[in-house]
Amino acid sequence: MDFRYHHAKFDHSENHHHNDSGCNDYATAVAEYRKSFASKKDVLEQTPDPAVKAMLLYMEEKGCETVFDRFDAQKPQCSFGLAGVCCKICNMGPCKITKKSPKGVCGADADVIVARNLLRSVAAGAAEHGGRGRESMLALKYASEGLINISIEGESKVLATAKAFGIDTENKSIKELAGLIADILLEDLSRTLPGPHRTLNAFAAKERIKVWSELDILPISPYHEVFESLNRTGTGNDSDWNNIMKQMLRTGIAFAWSCVLGSSIAMDSLFGLPVRSTSKVNIGALEKGYVNIAIHGHSPILVSEIVKLGNSDEFQELAKQNGALGIKFYGICCSGLSAMYRYGGVIPLSNAIGAELVLGTGALDLWVADVQDVFPSIMEVARCFKTTVVTTNDSARLPGAEHYGFDHHHSNMNQTAELAAKILNRAIESFTQRREVPVYIPPYEIEAEVGFSVEYINKHFGSVKPIAEALKRGEILGIVNLVGCNNPRIVYEKAIVELTDILLENNVLVLTNGCASFPLMKLGYCSASALERTGDSLKGFLKELPPVWHMGECLDNARASALFKAVAETSDIYIKDMPYAFASPEWSNEKGICAALSFRLLGIDSYHCVYAPTQGSDNVTEFMSNGTKDILGSKMIVNVNHTELAHEIVNNLKQQRKALGWD
Numbered sequence: 001m002d003f004r005y006h007h008a009k010f011d012h013s014e015n016h017h018h019n020d021s022g023c024n025d026y027a028t029a030v031a032e033y034r035k036s037f038a039s040k041k042d043v044l045e046q047t048p049d050p051a052v053k054a055m056l057l058y059m060e061e062k063g064c065e066t067v068f069d070r071f072d073a074q075k076p077q078c079s080f081g082l083a084g085v086c087c088k089i090c091n092m093g094p095c096k097i098t099k100k101s102p103k104g105v106c107g108a109d110a111d112v113i114v115a116r117n118l119l120r121s122v123a124a125g126a127a128e129h130g131g132r133g134r135e136s137m138l139a140l141k142y143a144s145e146g147l148i149n150i151s152i153e154g155e156s157k158v159l160a161t162a163k164a165f166g167i168d169t170e171n172k173s174i175k176e177l178a179g180l181i182a183d184i185l186l187e188d189l190s191r192t193l194p195g196p197h198r199t200l201n202a203f204a205a206k207e208r209i210k211v212w213s214e215l216d217i218l219p220i221s222p223y224h225e226v227f228e229s230l231n232r233t234g235t236g237n238d239s240d241w242n243n244i245m246k247q248m249l250r251t252g253i254a255f256a257w258s259c260v261l262g263s264s265i266a267m268d269s270l271f272g273l274p275v276r277s278t279s280k281v282n283i284g285a286l287e288k289g290y291v292n293i294a295i296h297g298h299s300p301i302l303v304s305e306i307v308k309l310g311n312s313d314e315f316q317e318l319a320k321q322n323g324a325l326g327i328k329f330y331g332i333c334c335s336g337l338s339a340m341y342r343y344g345g346v347i348p349l350s351n352a353i354g355a356e357l358v359l360g361t362g363a364l365d366l367w368v369a370d371v372q373d374v375f376p377s378i379m380e381v382a383r384c385f386k387t388t389v390v391t392t393n394d395s396a397r398l399p400g401a402e403h404y405g406f407d408h409h410h411s412n413m414n415q416t417a418e419l420a421a422k423i424l425n426r427a428i429e430s431f432t433q434r435r436e437v438p439v440y441i442p443p444y445e446i447e448a449e450v451g452f453s454v455e456y457i458n459k460h461f462g463s464v465k466p467i468a469e470a471l472k473r474g475e476i477l478g479i480v481n482l483v484g485c486n487n488p489r490i491v492y493e494k495a496i497v498e499l500t501d502i503l504l505e506n507n508v509l510v511l512t513n514g515c516a517s518f519p520l521m522k523l524g525y526c527s528a529s530a531l532e533r534t535g536d537s538l539k540g541f542l543k544e545l546p547p548v549w550h551m552g553e554c555l556d557n558a559r560a561s562a563l564f565k566a567v568a569e570t571s572d573i574y575i576k577d578m579p580y581a582f583a584s585p586e587w588s589n590e591k592g593i594c595a596a597l598s599f600r601l602l603g604i605d606s607y608h609c610v611y612a613p614t615q616g617s618d619n620v621t622e623f624m625s626n627g628t629k630d631i632l633g634s635k636m637i638v639n640v641n642h643t644e645l646a647h648e649i650v651n652n653l654k655q656q657r658k659a660l661g662w663d
Helices: 027-035 040-046 050-062 067-074 079-083 110-144 155-165 174-190 198-203 206-214 222-232 241-271 300-310 313-321 333-343 352-359 378-384 413-433 454-461 465-473 494-505 514-522 528-533 536-542 554-571 590-601 618-627 642-660
Strands: 277-281 291-297 327-332 346-350 366-369 388-393 402-406 446-450 478-482 508-512 548-550 580-583 606-608 636-638
Touching (some): 040 050, 040 067, 050 352, 110 174, 110 222, 110 300, 110 618, 155 174, 155 198, 198 241, 222 241, 241 300, 241 333, 241 554, 241 590, 277 346, 277 514, 291 333, 291 413, 327 333, 327 413, 333 446, 346 352, 352 378, 352 514, 366 378, 378 388, 388 413, 402 413, 446 514, 446 548, 454 465, 465 554, 478 494, 478 554, 478 642, 494 508, 494 514, 508 514, 508 536, 508 554, 528 536, 580 642, 636 642
Parallel strands (some): 291 327, 291 366, 327 346, 366 388, 478 508, 478 580, 508 548, 580 606, 606 636
Antiparallel strands (some): 277 446
């Protein structure tokens, strides 16, 4: 069977339809969209997690506001912002596009303004994951050189990556190989002199590299593409919306193969691969009487040392000497997930949106906030319950928080153990100072299985071939990567849970990571008991495995894309033609745009319940929705009705199967 196909080039010709911004009436669409936004009342009535409802009512009683209160207070949200037609790039504005004023002061129309804003969001997402990834890459390099006292625990990952990079491993130690790998990852991240991107060339499918090369969207490096994205969207620069979208795709590739995959390689090399294990989940797992420490954010270097040291006999005994039963760790967002699936001892409680609810229990003595998705509002809740908040990264300070962390240059990374000890001592001190604080813990907890990866799947099944064969036979209808942050526009966690129900009923295998994984863990989907929710054929194939495979934190989209690639290659079919889908129903930030773009670039359709801010431009909206079908093989589908969206995913998977002759 010939799976080759022809790719359309970016069309800069006069024949390409140019939108007349003055005729672009987006106001009606935006007004209808706003009607779908959830309220706090909706969340209280419809959230699938009873612990969320209990904590919302408790915090309301205590007079503590949450993200849901503030979302209601912001209504009605700005229609220009929702449509992406507010431009603040220069100080001749701000400009907004309306029928009365179809162009900004400089002459930029809706297409240009929307495209520029979208590109800047993608650049920001690349910078965010790239920034936290750089820390891991530096730590790997410093550990290899003996500059920091961190063991390189992922020996198998180091050896596999060295082989993929073509590094001669003979007569080289793991430390030497790790250092060479770190240098490659850092060079790929920050290259300014044009040259081959080694991580991309080593791990991306050759068919995709050919597609991207023909489209001229191969990146130089994330540093360069972010730099260039800000350059070309500056005042008086690129005014061709189509060319701006081309740069968006280029930046998306840089995000996927350096900021995500490169960071993942560094972390797996340092801390080891995920281990399939079982963990308690949800707020009910909090325990009184312990020095309770929450780990919140995305950077694992200092967190790993805090957890390791906190679980030592020395600090457990110190906690007991101060009247505690010991020290326990709890995970908020991705730092907790990263620690949990590698070496245990961290109980996942909530994603970023629910962080205030966890703080509101009064059970936390110390809150460690590193980078990303740490909202400034947690300081207000922390003050209400006398919880000490510590920041650990110069990129993410919080007014009123104490700071014990790495400096801007990471010149004190060799003090990781000392910083961790200071933080643990502060936690014990905080415990002794807040014994009178009332504690309320809703009695909801469950067990979840975590730690799935391509390496584990190969070990469990012998290879990915059994998955490929089950997919072809129809025992597995398709595979969906369901991820993304949460958004109060949607009833909290409802779309994720109910969309998953429909997928499982239709024998779709679900992969998950990051914020979207929390409701699936909390409500039993990451457990073999959830097999009762699946269709018969999927249940028969999985046997004792859960129907939702938890792959880790948000960076672990790299694990999902690696599985997609491995199964496609085993099937001798291009990724774009496989019955795959990417879903981020409740996405809410720049990294969410980048994550979806990463899978779209592979040729995999993306599905969402939240619109990207493009409705002010028909051209950009069409490009994002359907314009990449010819050039990349993928589309973006948005439907605020998550039930309809789920059925659309199932129907499209069936169409892909039919095209392969698998129905």
